[in-house]
Amino acid sequence: MHFLLVLAHPLQDSFAGAVADTATRALEANGHSVDRLDLYAEDFDPRLAQAERRGYFDDPYDTTGIAPIVERLSAAEGLILVFPQWWFNFPAILKGFFDRVFVPGIAFTHDAARGRIVRKLTNIRLLHAYTTTGSPWWVARLVMGDPVRRLMRRGIAPFCAEGVDFRMLSLHDMDRVTDARRRAHLERITRRLHRVGRAGTLP
Template identity: 90%
Template structure:
């Protein structure tokens, strides 16, 4: 399989970068290929432009401003997201990635009758998110309702394809995490990614689990 790994953290020495490195090594060790998109290092502009917004319902939609990234996403079989949660949400640069790249004609098309949207990014069969929070797990889940997981699982992953394999793994209470906890989290990520088989195996599993 070919993966697009999207990293959203401004510091090259961050734990998020260690996660991205771990994920890349685990996937490549299993024979997969990885295209690493470091949003900060590549100076991605997260702002939806005036032209992009005013033409949002044009057919065809003009995505030339992010055309190179669209090509990289379209070439992938799986999408790996690596990011911290800030204020129980995506970093602004990652939210901008969704705003600008998961656009009409790329991730979905508008139903001519209005209302619903039609999935278009059907090449993506697997979406994993590896993230951290500064708060303990019970605040993120019980108090806040785990908003990032809900947004990805219910609002973004379904745009990719029906039956997409979505998984999310978070390291909570990151500000107080020991070296041992961080190493254990990296090991969990590596083990999870080592279990990913070839593309046809994922498709067949999803086919058996769909109604």
């Protein structure tokens, strides 16, 4: 399989970077190919341009400003997202990635007759999100309702092919987490990705 791995963290030496490295090694060790898209390193502009917003319902939608990334996304069979959760949400640059790249004609099309959307990212068969939070697990899940997982599962994964293999793995309480727990988390990611077969499914 060919994967697009999207990294959203401004620090090159971050734990998110270590997660991205770990995921890349695990996938490549099993014969998969990985295209790494580091949003900060590639200076991705998360802002939806005026022309993009005005033409949002144009047919076809003008993807000129994001054409290289659209090409990379369209070539992928699996999508790996690596990011921290800030204020119980996506980093702004990753939210902008969704705003600008998951657009009409690319992620979906409008069904004007029935007022719904039709999936377009049928090439994506596997979608994994590897995240961290500064809060303990019980704050993220019980107090806040795990908003990022909910958005991913209900609002983003459904834009991919029906039945897409969606998984999310979070390391909580990053402000106090030990080196041992960091290593264990990386090992868990490695084990999970080693189970991804060439067909892109987990047993």
